[in-house]
Amino acid sequence: MLAAIALAAAFANPVLPADFSDLDCIRSGNRFYAITSTLHCSPGMDVMESSDMVDWQVVGHVVEDTSVFGDDWTWKRMRRYGRGVWAGCIRERKGLFYCYFGTPDEGIFVATAKDPAGPWTPPHKMAFFGRGWDDTGVLFDGEKGYLAVTQFAAGYKTYVFDLTPDGLEVIPESQTLINEGHGREANKLYKWNGTYYHLYSEVEGGGRRLMMARAESPKGPYFERRILSHPQREADEPNQGGFLVDDAGNWFFFTHHGHGQWYGRAASLLPVTWIDGWPIVGKPDEKGVGTMVWNPERPVIKNPVAPRSLPSGFLSPEWAWNHAPRREKVRLTESRLELDAFKPLRNGDFFTVGNVFSKRSWRNATNEFTVVLDILQMTEGQRAGICHFGGTTSEFGVKMENGKKMLYRKDSGAEEINLGEISESKIRLTTSWGLDGRASYSLPSSPNFKLSTLDFPLYALTWGNYRGDRVGVFTYNTRGESGTAVFSL
Numbered sequence: 001m002l003a004a005i006a007l008a009a010a011f012a013n014p015v016l017p018a019d020f021s022d023l024d025c026i027r028s029g030n031r032f033y034a035i036t037s038t039l040h041c042s043p044g045m046d047v048m049e050s051s052d053m054v055d056w057q058v059v060g061h062v063v064e065d066t067s068v069f070g071d072d073w074t075w076k077r078m079r080r081y082g083r084g085v086w087a088g089c090i091r092e093r094k095g096l097f098y099c100y101f102g103t104p105d106e107g108i109f110v111a112t113a114k115d116p117a118g119p120w121t122p123p124h125k126m127a128f129f130g131r132g133w134d135d136t137g138v139l140f141d142g143e144k145g146y147l148a149v150t151q152f153a154a155g156y157k158t159y160v161f162d163l164t165p166d167g168l169e170v171i172p173e174s175q176t177l178i179n180e181g182h183g184r185e186a187n188k189l190y191k192w193n194g195t196y197y198h199l200y201s202e203v204e205g206g207g208r209r210l211m212m213a214r215a216e217s218p219k220g221p222y223f224e225r226r227i228l229s230h231p232q233r234e235a236d237e238p239n240q241g242g243f244l245v246d247d248a249g250n251w252f253f254f255t256h257h258g259h260g261q262w263y264g265r266a267a268s269l270l271p272v273t274w275i276d277g278w279p280i281v282g283k284p285d286e287k288g289v290g291t292m293v294w295n296p297e298r299p300v301i302k303n304p305v306a307p308r309s310l311p312s313g314f315l316s317p318e319w320a321w322n323h324a325p326r327r328e329k330v331r332l333t334e335s336r337l338e339l340d341a342f343k344p345l346r347n348g349d350f351f352t353v354g355n356v357f358s359k360r361s362w363r364n365a366t367n368e369f370t371v372v373l374d375i376l377q378m379t380e381g382q383r384a385g386i387c388h389f390g391g392t393t394s395e396f397g398v399k400m401e402n403g404k405k406m407l408y409r410k411d412s413g414a415e416e417i418n419l420g421e422i423s424e425s426k427i428r429l430t431t432s433w434g435l436d437g438r439a440s441y442s443l444p445s446s447p448n449f450k451l452s453t454l455d456f457p458l459y460a461l462t463w464g465n466y467r468g469d470r471v472g473v474f475t476y477n478t479r480g481e482s483g484t485a486v487f488s489l
Helices: 002-008
Strands: 024-028 031-036 044-050 057-063 088-093 096-103 107-113 133-141 144-151 157-162 176-180 185-192 195-204 207-215 224-229 241-245 251-257 266-275 278-281 320-322 330-332 336-340 357-360 367-374 382-389 393-401 404-411 417-421 426-433 438-442 470-477 484-488
Touching (some): 024 088, 096 133, 133 195, 207 278, 251 278, 393 426, 470 484
Parallel strands (some): 024 241, 088 133, 133 185
Antiparallel strands (some): 096 107, 185 195, 195 207, 241 251, 320 357, 330 336, 336 484, 357 470, 382 393, 393 404, 426 438
16 A cells, blocks of 8 residues: 555656756746756747646746747748757746847847746847857846856857846846856856855766855856766766756656657756755765666645646647748648748758748657548648658658659658559558667558558657657748648548
8 A cells, every 4th residue: 555655646757758958947836847958949948837837738838929020930940959048037026027048159048928828029139149058047036137148259258247136137237257168058046045046067977967156246257166966877877957946845856868769858947955055966876976767756735726728639739830921821730830932941951941840759669650531632842741850851651743642751862762653532541660660650540551660761850959759740842832631621
């Protein structure tokens, strides 16, 4: 009986076995909120919500349309792979939520909202910052505010600035260097029991570890430093994240971990043990340094609230465009997506196909993504179907050539595989994969096609551009702007 109770009170990490990178989090009332970077995807900066710290859902986005940053962010140029919206910080002050984040080519931005799910104000560019800054951490201390931010383009120097009273700008002459060293980033500022803490990560001993420094002032000097957790390559280096507290006063650290796997940087919730005034992340070893915990006890939440009601299907906030879309080519409802085809920026390069609509590929024991493709309105030169993309790309769908509609498969770096003519007006396309990240395509509604791995090999999902694999739908036309693909779930 005791064993059963202990089992029921535990949960398994990672709580989000998919790409949820660069986490930060807060508690507001009886809800918990987190943000996660989105890089080249639009909308930008996903906002997540939870009532228990374990079960999370994407509820909105800080930047609804990344085209506000310029054409490099859109289908017109598609130049933000591996860049885009990077690590941010979410904080609440006097009932207003603030999100600070960086884009490595443009600078540091801030947006505000009354509800983390949105709407958020248009991102305001902070005047002091240009290219080469990232990883923001903000502390509101009474009427004052402070911003920690790293200038990665100048040797990873981290500075703290005073914020203006509205929190929208920094006071340049307040700039104070608090930390430097190659690879030091993931800044957060905290104040606990009158002491100021600077959280960051660094590379040491062949991996990334979590560090903390403390001082009597938010701008230092930060004399005392402490290792909060080991690099732990075997646990994918848990490091960047934020602290949360449950209703019983138990502390937790919500963190990403991963270093190049196909599923990206997953999210885990680790217990925190306070030792000599330091929050040690995970299970302390004999030296008081944290180690990974795969099955912690659940947080104590006395009055959990019901999850927020959200749109489903294609309107779910988990979906995003690969760069901001060409919107006049899109018609979208919960169950139906119509995409008008146009030419890629470069024929033969799937990374230059505009209006690809996708979501994260999860690492569960069994995973499946299925859509129904209506091909009646396809025209000569058009391709449409389902896809995977990370460091490499894979297409599975229908192409129209010489007046015929053909099933095909195309992986980057490989020859296109033709699989036969399609006679149906609608076709169900499926991709499925397991823990090993090897995807198999199938046509469950078309028994005439006998697909085998001999002539139809599995596709190995990949990491690339600081992202794990994404799965989605697409259409394009190698010859011009004609044809429509209709997808339904």
